[in-house]
Amino acid sequence: MKVIITIPAYNEESTIVKVIDEIKEAMEKTRYDYQILVLDDGSSDKTAYLSKKAGAVVYSNKRNIGLAATFREEIKQCLALKADIIVHTDADGQYVASSIPRLIEKIEQGFDLVLGSRFLGRIEHMPLMKRLGNYAFAIVLSQLTRTRLTDTTTGFRAFTKNLAENIQYINTFTYTQEQIIKAAKQNFKIAEIPITTRRTRESKLFKNSFEYALKAWINILRIYRDYEPLKFFGLFGLFFIFLGLIIGFWLLYLFFTTGKVGHIPSQILSLMLMVIGVQISLFGFLADMNRKSS
Ligand SMILES: Nc1nc2c(ncn2[C@@H]2O[C@H](COP(=O)(O)OP(=O)(O)O)[C@@H](O)[C@H]2O)c(=O)[nH]1
Numbered sequence: 001m002k003v004i005i006t007i008p009a010y011n012e013e014s015t016i017v018k019v020i021d022e023i024k025e026a027m028e029k030t031r032y033d034y035q036i037l038v039l040d041d042g043s044s045d046k047t048a049y050l051s052k053k054a055g056a057v058v059y060s061n062k063r064n065i066g067l068a069a070t071f072r073e074e075i076k077q078c079l080a081l082k083a084d085i086i087v088h089t090d091a092d093g094q095y096v097a098s099s100i101p102r103l104i105e106k107i108e109q110g111f112d113l114v115l116g117s118r119f120l121g122r123i124e125h126m127p128l129m130k131r132l133g134n135y136a137f138a139i140v141l142s143q144l145t146r147t148r149l150t151d152t153t154t155g156f157r158a159f160t161k162n163l164a165e166n167i168q169y170i171n172t173f174t175y176t177q178e179q180i181i182k183a184a185k186q187n188f189k190i191a192e193i194p195i196t197t198r199r200t201r202e203s204k205l206f207k208n209s210f211e212y213a214l215k216a217w218i219n220i221l222r223i224y225r226d227y228e229p230l231k232f233f234g235l236f237g238l239f240f241i242f243l244g245l246i247i248g249f250w251l252l253y254l255f256f257t258t259g260k261v262g263h264i265p266s267q268i269l270s271l272m273l274m275v276i277g278v279q280i281s282l283f284g285f286l287a288d289m290n291r292k293s294s
């Protein structure tokens with residue numbers, strides 16, 4: 001059984017060697033056959049050179065294509081290296097490598113995706129906004145996946161070859177939540193283990209937390225739309241029908257109390273809202289049929 005530990009890295013020359021050495025130290029204490037893969041995403045510093053020197057297999061993207069696209073390349077390369085279990089961690093040293101064997105053990109117990117949860121464990125530092133955002137993600141994803149999740153954006157995780165081969169990603173920004181939702185929808189078994197994290201340099205991905213939150217929510221909605229089209233479009237449609245009905249009942253009320261028929265613009269608006277609502281709901285039925293037949 002082969003374990004590949006994969007690390008996406010973009011200009012991480014100051015930390016990557018330490019991260020690789022720490023992983024080696026943790027893995028040498030185990031009986032696992034392992035390799036470390038660094039996915040250098042077009043770094044302009046010595047990341048690739050230093051990683052190779054430290055003993056990792058290095059794959060370099062010609063230019064910087066971002067974390068989500070790099071993740072897809074990681075999976076491809078891990079499968080090419082004949083991984084049975086894939087462990088993913090970050091290049092900044094935030095995650096403690098000595099927890100990697102615990103991730104792998106959980107996979108061996110029969111789980112397909114094991115997440116290292118910072119919130120079950122201990123976090124040295126996390127800004128309040130990020131904490132709140134993560135809390136909201138955890139609630140929504142727990143609902144969507146019907147699994148109790150506490151940390152959906154963690155980069156410290158392990159998964160099986162089977163899962164790696166069977167999940168297709170559409171997200172252009174981050175893989176973290178998409179992998180969890182799709183794994184759950186495809187009936188893979190998910191578990192969390194508590195981990196501790198270190199305080200490292202400022203995040204490169206979170207430069208603008210508003211932008212991050214917006215993109216993440218849009219992505220969750222897109223995935224929800226794909227897996228639960230009837231509920232997604234149905235709720236949306238019901239909302240319009242509801243608005244139309246409110247105006248409609250208000251007009252009826254005016255008619256019964258004053259006896260006058262009027263308010264033509266409002267009548268048109270009410271009808272339009274209801275027709276729009278029905279149309280949107282129909283999209284849901286169509287998408288649902290399409291999903292079941294495909
Ligand atoms: N492939 C790729 N990886 C990146 C990029 N920016 C950051 N990373 C890597 O993604 C991981 C997490 O980045 P980090 O800045 O620590 O974000 P955090 O998860 O919010 O702490 C690290 O291994 C980074 O090297 C990028 O543009 N492309």
Ligand SMILES: [Mg+2]
Pocket residue numbers: 090092094200203
């Ligand atoms: Mg980090």
